[in-house]
Amino acid sequence: MNRASRADAQANRAGILDAARAELAQDPRASVDVIARRAGLSRRTLYGHFDDREAxxxxxxxxxxxxxxAIATSITDTDARLALARLAARLWREAAHVQLAASLALDEAHVEHTAAALAPLRRAVAELVRRGQDDxxxxxxxxxxxxxRLIEEMARTVVTRTDAASANADLAVRTALSLAGLSWREADALLAAHPGITDPGATEPPA
Structure with missing residues (x-):
């Protein structure tokens, strides 16, 4: 395969994935035919990249x-409370952009594959919890x-049951902190001292 052909194949694959995200956001049951049409490709071309809809x-x-x-590795706070709050906020904002696709990923039919794909994130949450308990x-x-695991299940529920258009990261952050054992007053104080967690435009105090 020459360079031009490889570039075309890569472009087609990227187009299929973009089309799938768009169609599944509108209808989680969208068919391969619908996705192929959205990508401007034939069904045969789509199957040249993916064996079937599940693939x-x-x-x-x-x-x-x-x-x-990648978000999990970006959290550098030494305070476990801040780390959990910031992780929850950043994950929420990412999930809110692709909520229906995220919901599909968390569906029982794909839970095994999702668990494997998210193994680094799950390890980061487990380590964060251990650190918070130790200190x-x-x-x-x-x-x-x-x-x-409870924090993971909370995240799953928030992503699949909350309308991202009508909520914000504050809900996910407060729920995670509550599960970790903070009272609502403690969560209020933490977020008031670090407004940048739920409002990326706010100024954070020096570390």
Missing amino acids: LIRELISTGAQRFN GSFRTDLAAPTLA
Whole structure:
């Protein structure tokens, strides 16, 4: 395959993924034919890149997971409370842009593939929970793996059940902090001291 052909193939694949995101956002049951038409390609061309609809969805999940995993590695706060709040806020903002696609990824039919794709994020959450328990920031009446799993399930519920157009990161942040053991007053104080967590335009105090 020459360079021009490879470039065309890459462009077609990217176009298919973009079309799939757009169509699945409108209708999670969108067919391969609908996605191919949206991409301006034939059904045969689409199948040249993906074996079937499930393979296409798995690719969407994998590429989306890479973005979520990257967010997890971007959190550098040493305070576990701040780290959890910032992680929840950034994940929420990312999920809000692709909410229906994220909901599809979290559907039971794709849970195994999603879990594997998000393994780095899950490890980051588990480590954050352990750190918070060790320094006394988080509740210790639950084992770290259990608490981490509860936070994951909360995130899943928020992504799949909340209308991103009518809510903001504050909901996800406060829910995560509450699960970790902070009272609503403690969460209020934390967010008031660090407004940039839920409002990216706000000024953060010096570290």
